[in-house]
Every structure is written in C-alpha cells, then in structure tokens.
Amino acid sequence: MNENYIVNIVLPVLLTLGAPVVGGLLMGVDRKITARMQSRVGPPLIQPFYDAIKLWNKRPVIASRLQPVLAFSYLGFSLLAFGLLMFRQDLLVIVFTTALADTCLITASLNSKSPYSYLGGRRELLSVLAYEPVLIMAFLSIYMVTGSFLVDEVLAYRMPLLIQLPAVLIALVLVLIVEMKKSPFDVSASGHAHQELVRGVYTEFSGYTMAMLELGHWVKVTLVLSIVTLFWAPNLLIGAALSLAAFFIVLVVDNSYPRLTWRSMIKTTWGVGFILILANIVGLNLMGVI
Amino acid sequence: MKTKTKARLKSPWVLHYDCGSCNGCDIEILAALTPKFDAERFGIVNIGDPKQADLLVVTGPANRRNHRVLKRLYDQMPDPKVVMAVGTCASTGGIFHNCPNTLGGIDKVIPVDVYVPGCAARPEQIIDGVVLALQKLSEMSEKEDD
Numbered sequence: 001m002n003e004n005y006i007v008n009i010v011l012p013v014l015l016t017l018g019a020p021v022v023g024g025l026l027m028g029v030d031r032k033i034t035a036r037m038q039s040r041v042g043p044p045l046i047q048p049f050y051d052a053i054k055l056w057n058k059r060p061v062i063a064s065r066l067q068p069v070l071a072f073s074y075l076g077f078s079l080l081a082f083g084l085l086m087f088r089q090d091l092l093v094i095v096f097t098t099a100l101a102d103t104c105l106i107t108a109s110l111n112s113k114s115p116y117s118y119l120g121g122r123r124e125l126l127s128v129l130a131y132e133p134v135l136i137m138a139f140l141s142i143y144m145v146t147g148s149f150l151v152d153e154v155l156a157y158r159m160p161l162l163i164q165l166p167a168v169l170i171a172l173v174l175v176l177i178v179e180m181k182k183s184p185f186d187v188s189a190s191g192h193a194h195q196e197l198v199r200g201v202y203t204e205f206s207g208y209t210m211a212m213l214e215l216g217h218w219v220k221v222t223l224v225l226s227i228v229t230l231f232w233a234p235n236l237l238i239g240a241a242l243s244l245a246a247f248f249i250v251l252v253v254d255n256s257y258p259r260l261t262w263r264s265m266i267k268t269t270w271g272v273g274f275i276l277i278l279a280n281i282v283g284l285n286l287m288g289v290i
Numbered sequence: 291m292k293t294k295t296k297a298r299l300k301s302p303w304v305l306h307y308d309c310g311s312c313n314g315c316d317i318e319i320l321a322a323l324t325p326k327f328d329a330e331r332f333g334i335v336n337i338g339d340p341k342q343a344d345l346l347v348v349t350g351p352a353n354r355r356n357h358r359v360l361k362r363l364y365d366q367m368p369d370p371k372v373v374m375a376v377g378t379c380a381s382t383g384g385i386f387h388n389c390p391n392t393l394g395g396i397d398k399v400i401p402v403d404v405y406v407p408g409c410a411a412r413p414e415q416i417i418d419g420v421v422l423a424l425q426k427l428s429e430m431s432e433k434e435d436d
Contacts, residue, residue, distance in 0.1 A: 031330070040328040044300075047333055053297035054344070059368040061341050199339040206341035206368055 012086035019082045023218025024048045026225070030180075030251060037255045048218070052211045060207030063112040070108035071209040075216040077101035082223045088152040091139045091227075095132065098220060102128045105201065105213065112204040120200030124188035126262045131178040134273035138168050138175070141281050142230075144290050155233045162231040162242065164289060167280035169231050171273040172224070173246050178269060179224050181217075182254040185265045196259075295431040298344065298370070299424050301333040305343035307363055309396060311350025314410030315377035319347060322413040334420065340366040345423055346400075347416075351379045353392045357399045364400040370430045372423040374404045376416055381405040 028045040035042025044050075062068060081097035084090070102124070109121035143149050145164050146157045154161070162169060178185045189200035197203070205213055228246050229239035260268070284290050308316055323329050323336055337343050340363050352360060364373065375396050378384035383394035396402060403426045406419035 035328070035330060038325055040325045041331040042328075043330050043333050047301065050297045050300040050333060051303075053293060054301045055342070057294045057297070058344075058370070061366070061368045199337070199342065202342075203339055204341065210342060 008087075012083065012088075015086045016079060016083040019079065019219045019222050020215045023215075023222040024052070026221060026247065027218055030247075033248070033251050034255060037251070048214070052214050055206075055211040055214065056208050058207045060209060062209070063114070063117075063204040066111050067108045067205065068209050070104045070111070071205065071212045071216075073104040074101050074108070075212045075219070077104060078216040078219040078223070082219050082226070085151060085223060085226055088150065088155065091142065091149045091151060091154070092136070094223070095135055095139065098223065099128065099132060101216065101220065105216075109201045109204065114204050116198040117201065117203040120188050120197050120203060123197075123262055124201045126266065127178050127181075127185065127188050130185070130262075130266045130269040131175045134171055134269055134277070135175050137274065137277045138172055141165055141168050141277055144281060145284070151230070154230055157233060160232045160234055160238075164284060165231070165280055167276040167283075169228065169242075169246070171276045172228055173249055174269050174273050176221075176224050176228070176246060177250050177253060178265070180221050180250060180254075182250055184253070184257040184260040185269070186259055187262045187265060291428075292431075295428055298431050299428055301335075302345045302372075302420065302424060302427070303335050303337040303343050304345045304347055305338065305340050305363065305367065306336060306347045306349075307360065309348055309350035309352055309356050309360060309380065311377060311379055315349040315380070315408075318410050318413050319349070319376060319416060322416050327413050327417065329417065329420075332420075341368065343367055344371055344427065345420070346371065346373045347376055348373065348380050348396050349376050351383045351386045351392045351394060352396045352399045353386075353389075355391070357393060360396060360399050370427060370434065372403045372427050372430075373400060374406060374419050374423050375402045376406045376419065377411050378407055378409045381407055384409065 025045065027048040028043075031047060032042045032045060077097055078101045081094050081101065084094050084097060106121045106124050106128075109117045109124065112118075139149065142154060142161060142165070145161065146154050148154065181189050189202050202210065202213060225243040225247060228243040229236060232239035232242050281290075306316070306319055321327065323334075346364060346367060348360065375381045379386060380396050383392055386392045387394060393399065404419050404423045406415050408415055411419075
C-alpha cells in the first residue's frame, strides 16, 4: 500500500519537477558536443542554467501584457504534458497538451507588431504542422501493436516495442529534430550564432518571459526523449540509452546539414515519416503480427 | 559574489552593430567567435536580438544617417547592459573624424563603457575588451543589489 503510494504519486511528481533540470543538462551536453564537432572547446555543461538565471534577473521589456501570461502557460502546459507521461496516462492526451503549449507560444509571438516575431510565429505553426501528424501516427502504431494508448499498458507490454516498430523510431527522430529546433528543420527560431529573422519566434521576448520559454523548451525536448525511452519498456535503462543515441543522431544531423525551407521541412517529415510508419504497420500486418 | 552576478558574467550575449565600418573590425569580431578563439566557451553568444542582449559591440563611426538606429538599439536593450566601441573609428571617428557626414566616435550618441583601439582591433584585444566590459557589468550588478 505504502510502496504503491510512492511509485504512483511521489515518484512521478519528483520526475516532473526534475524535468527542467534534466532538460537543461541535456542542452548543456548538446552545446558541448556541438562545440567538439566543430573542434571548439565549448561552454561549461551548466551553461544553459547560467543563461536562464541571467535572463530571469534581467529587467524585462514586455511587448504586450498577454505575453507573460502566455509564456507562463507554455511552461505550464509543457510540464503538464510531461507530468501526464510520468503518471502513465494517455499518449494522445499528451500530444494534445503539447499542442496547447505550442499554441500559447505561437499566440504570444503573434501578439506583437514585430514582423520578425510574426514570421517566426507562422513558421512555428508550420513546424507543429510538420511533426504533430507524424507523432500521432507513431502513437497510432504503438496502439496497433499494444492495443492501448495508455502509457501504463505500453510499459507492461511483453516485448520491447523497438523489435516490432523499428521504422517508427526513425520517424520519431525526425520529430525530435523539429522539436529541438535543429538544422535542417530550424525554420522558426535560430539558435546560437545563426541569425535569420533575428530570433524568429523568440524575438519579442526578454527577461523572465524568455527564461520561461527556455525552460518550457527543455521540458518538451525531455518529453520527446522520454517517449523514445518507451521503445525499450521492459528495461528503461536500455530505453534511456536508446533515447540518448537518438539525441546524438540529432546532433550529428544538425552539424552536417544546412537548414531547409519550410516547404522541404513539411515534405520531408510527412513524406519520410508517413512512409516509414506505414511501411512498418503494413510489414507487421503481412507477417501476421497484428 | 551572488548567483545573479555570476550568471550574468558567465553568459554575456552580444549584439553586434556595424555603424558603417570598413568591415575590418567586423571580420575580427567574427574571428573571435570562430573555433580558433571560441568565445562560446565563456558563454558569449552573438544573439542579434537587442531585447535579449547584454553587450552592445559597435564598429565604425557614428554618422548622421545611422545615429538614430544606434540610439534605438541601445534603448531597446534592457538593463543591465554594457557598450563596447571596437576599433579606432568607433572610439574617436578615426580617419573619418573630420568628414562632414560623421559625428565622430559613438560616444557622441550613446554612453560607452569600454574602448578597444586598433585599426583593425585584433581578436585578442576584443576578447580583452570583453573581459573589461564584464568587470564593469559585475560592478553594476553588485551596485544594483544595494
């Protein structure tokens, strides 16, 4: 009884609160590995936390009074989506909650007169359009194999999902690239030293609103990586290794490809993503598994 | 030192504005960001957005055309902020000092904290200037708490 209480409530809450910390460290690892790939030394591992604390303490310049509310909602809904995953709830509800978080970000960026922010917001909308159908299709294929959208039952499935759904995992890596705003799909916001559309969707944010958006972004990246972890559910340590491998592949792709236009982004994610997932499902059907 | 000050010193985001310089200093600033000098190891990122920048790096002399833009960029940056004039032109007007269209150094338009002389300023000098600018930022940050 007592142990159930810890596993079902205390652990998920702790993991959810730890998500920004894990996400921040992952971003630090990202910057370090990217630097090494460009034969640089790179910033310290906790650099993202320095950035976030600095932004939090900077005097804010607020473009509209709605923006802080929406930035806070973005962080809130991202945390809620991560919490739903940790409480082993429905995968579809998790997708819709992240969509709500994205809606907050897009509305906030459109809520200013800056043309850069406006274009960035529209491109963010297009990136949501690019990855969300692929993510839903991936969850659909998980449903077809395990017979449930509930994370609880996916975790209890008798064999690792990767054995039956290898192509779906590759499609999820595409989703991860868009979600992390990495080349070749970083159309909505330019990170680090690239400057297209100033900072795209983030242009009009400063001070603590920007810090909240950063935190929300870390949580969302951690969320997609956790979903990759589900692909080796019987042993979550192997699952975590799998998600770190996916993370590394994203960094390699980021450092070896130039950015594409939004048209190519949608063509690639939908084309490659859908074909991979459909081929996987049809293949399983032909083998008589489902 | 407080966490706030430490975080500020560890992540100075740069906004680089070219006031009509000959591009000599701009190339040297970009050289400071390349793998050879790798400014990102100190958390320095060329961010390009005045609303998120901490350090305004200006090259070239202020002239009658661009001084409004320069003032506006400065005003858009939230406090605490530091301004660095890179190169002789930005510091004093340099070889353009008596041209009819220039006002002189950028300190005629906005307050400057650090002057980096040189035509063109070398990357080592620019990084040295950033270190001085960070000392100034640290003083500002400590003073803010009082």
